[in-house]
Amino acid sequence: MADSEKQGCTLTVCRDCCCGSLTKHPGVDHAAQIERLREALPAGHRVRTSLCLDVCAQSNVLVVHPAPEARRRGARPVWFGLVLDDTVLGDIVDWVRDGGPGRAALPDILELSVIPAPRPGRPEKL
Numbered sequence: 458m459a460d461s462e463k464q465g466c467t468l469t470v471c472r473d474c475c476c477g478s479l480t481k482h483p484g485v486d487h488a489a490q491i492e493r494l495r496e497a498l499p500a501g502h503r504v505r506t507s508l509c510l511d512v513c514a515q516s517n518v519l520v521v522h523p524a525p526e527a528r529r530r531g532a533r534p535v536w537f538g539l540v541l542d543d544t545v546l547g548d549i550v551d552w553v554r555d556g557g558p559g560r561a562a563l564p565d566i567l568e569l570s571v572i573p574a575p576r577p578g579r580p581e582k583l
């Protein structure tokens with residue numbers, strides 16, 4: 458397997474004014490979400506945080522970017538909103554472990570959490 462095929466997805470986890478806010482979401486352990494993602498995803502995948510992604514009404518927002526090889530084949534980032542509980546986070550982890558955008562079909566249950574990117578082209582700038 459070529460090195461480029463071993464590269465996994467990049468997850469951008471918004472953490473700013475609303476995403477990650479205990480004031481807005483007091484029942485959510487936001488730090489634990491990041492830790493869970495980093496622990497659950499095998500090497501090759503990457504988890505990073507970002508400043509506000511301009512869709513605060515959907516906080517917590519998480520974007521899954523395709524692996525480079527899938528991206529070259531046309532896969533695009535998938536945006537998720539209201540990522541506030543362990544169940545949806547676990548479903549996202551399972552999908553990324555299966556390959557994520559362009560490599561694994563998005564489970565029906567996760568379709569419910571998909572949100573549109575705020576502006577055309579925005580994911581390219583993350």
Ligand code: FES
Binds near residue numbers: 471475476509512513
């Ligand atoms: S803080 Fe996450 S979209 Fe604004």
